[in-house]
Amino acid sequence: MFSETAQKNGWCFMKYAICTFGCKVNQYESAVIEKSLKDAGFEKSEDIFSSDAVIINSCCVTENGDKKAKRLLMRIKNNDPSCVTVLAGCYPQAFGGEASKLGADILVGTENKDAIAAMIIKYKESGQAYTFSYGRPTEKLYRGNGHADMEKTRAYIKIEDGCDCFCSYCIIPYARGSVRSRGIAEIISEAEFQAGCGHKEIILVGINLSCYGKDIGLRLPDAVHAVCSVAGVERVRLSSLEPELLTRNDIERFAAEEKLCPHFHLSLQSGSAKTLERMNRRYTPAEYAETVAMIREYFPDCAITTDIMVGFAGETDREFEESCEFVKSIGFAGCHVFTYSVREGTAAAKRSDFVPKQTAAERYRIMSGIAAQQKAEFFERQKGQVREVLIQRRESAEYANGLTPQYVPVRLYGSSARKHDIVKVRIIGACGGDFCVGTEIS
Numbered sequence: 001m002f003s004e005t006a007q008k009n010g011w012c013f014m015k016y017a018i019c020t021f022g023c024k025v026n027q028y029e030s031a032v033i034e035k036s037l038k039d040a041g042f043e044k045s046e047d048i049f050s051s052d053a054v055i056i057n058s059c060c061v062t063e064n065g066d067k068k069a070k071r072l073l074m075r076i077k078n079n080d081p082s083c084v085t086v087l088a089g090c091y092p093q094a095f096g097g098e099a100s101k102l103g104a105d106i107l108v109g110t111e112n113k114d115a116i117a118a119m120i121i122k123y124k125e126s127g128q129a130y131t132f133s134y135g136r137p138t139e140k141l142y143r144g145n146g147h148a149d150m151e152k153t154r155a156y157i158k159i160e161d162g163c164d165c166f167c168s169y170c171i172i173p174y175a176r177g178s179v180r181s182r183g184i185a186e187i188i189s190e191a192e193f194q195a196g197c198g199h200k201e202i203i204l205v206g207i208n209l210s211c212y213g214k215d216i217g218l219r220l221p222d223a224v225h226a227v228c229s230v231a232g233v234e235r236v237r238l239s240s241l242e243p244e245l246l247t248r249n250d251i252e253r254f255a256a257e258e259k260l261c262p263h264f265h266l267s268l269q270s271g272s273a274k275t276l277e278r279m280n281r282r283y284t285p286a287e288y289a290e291t292v293a294m295i296r297e298y299f300p301d302c303a304i305t306t307d308i309m310v311g312f313a314g315e316t317d318r319e320f321e322e323s324c325e326f327v328k329s330i331g332f333a334g335c336h337v338f339t340y341s342v343r344e345g346t347a348a349a350k351r352s353d354f355v356p357k358q359t360a361a362e363r364y365r366i367m368s369g370i371a372a373q374q375k376a377e378f379f380e381r382q383k384g385q386v387r388e389v390l391i392q393r394r395e396s397a398e399y400a401n402g403l404t405p406q407y408v409p410v411r412l413y414g415s416s417a418r419k420h421d422i423v424k425v426r427i428i429g430a431c432g433g434d435f436c437v438g439t440e441i442s
């Protein structure tokens with residue numbers, strides 16, 4: 001793959017580090033980058049400050065994501081100006097003009113991430129910086145990563161990219177383009193590979209996973225069925241879903257899959273109808289509650305988790321209270337609470353009724369308190385249940401930590417189970433919303 005000059009100079013044996021920000025899709029794509037670097041002869045370094053090349057796989061869903069990537073880039077450049085820096089992913093894709101002023105040697109958007117190894121070599125050979133061409137991403141290829149990270153007990157498989165929803169606060173459709181779904185044969189082949197390496201749990205990920213198949217005449221349950229049919233795969237989990245896109249038929253089909261984890265992360269964003277409307281979300285709180293009820297009808301023992309945004313533009317005290325009451329009425333097993341941040345280029349960025357930072361911070365505090373209480377209550381309700389626990393880590397001779405299909409962390413005492421084992425456990429206690437305690441049963 002590399003020129004004689006590259007081989008002679010040892011550039012293909014350079015040490016690299018990857019820093020990943022953001023969602024599970026980004027984590028999957030970092031594994032793709034990692035595979036391409038290893039295949040090219042690069043060596044992994046655990047220390048970013050003693051690496052010859054550092055790849056920052058960025059996220060721009062909030063302002064904080066951009067800041068983290070920028071700060072890290074500056075620190076790496078200040079530490080060693082000769083280190084090759086690659087700024088990749090959603091941030092340069094969505095904010096190319098701004099990102100190009102930061103001094104990264106190579107800028108890559110959300111496409112061509114697996115060509116980064118070749119770009120680094122080319123840069124070393126020619127000293128020529130690379131900048132991707134801006135535009136809405138259209139790449140259709142999914143590179144099965146063929147790389148099993150057995151340090152992790154669960155493998156991600158990306159089956160979808162892109163989103164056409166254009167929620168008024170969200171920059172992602174600009175960074176990721178339209179919905180593009182991966183074909184079933186490729187998904188099966190990657191699931192077979194991961195199962196063959198010993199991964200028992202597969203997590204299906206996408207930018208808007210619920211849209212899977214809309215461009216190729218399929219539905220998400222088709223992909224779920226395909227992965228559940230692979231020998232060696234023992235559990236399949238779905239990442240975040242959009243509530244309005246799930247039909248009764250989809251849920252019925254999910255329920256027919258024994259390997260599918262009864263854990264649904266159903267994105268809410270707000271429990272106020274007016275706020276949802278301004279957000280350009282396509283459901284009301286009542287419709288969201290109906291979808292939750294439908295899921296619980298088929299999965300009585302399931303965990304429903306969600307994302308909640310506080311302090312969106314124009315959110316009044318009354319709307320915030322409605323949101324809190326709605327969250328309480330659902331009884332979530334976990335909520336990711338976050339504060340709205342303006343993303344230039346989105347419809348909401350043009351508004352003038354932004355919530356003062358202090359008010360947003362106070363709302364964050366209140367909503368996080370409600371979320372913590374609900375989680376603790378859910379964990380408390382696990383007591384007495386028998387669950388299959390996938391062991392994640394053996395912390396000491398005394399105990400190991402694992403996860404139930406409902407995504408509840410369990411501390412397991414008096415068991416010799418090892419990482420990657422799935423064991424039957426009775427939940428005997430809960431430590432607030434931190435973890436449950438269990439004993440193995442034969």
Ligand code: SF4
Pocket residue numbers: 163164165166167170171172173207208242
């Ligand atoms: S569904 Fe809305 S929030 Fe989710 S990625 Fe698409 S535009 Fe963003």
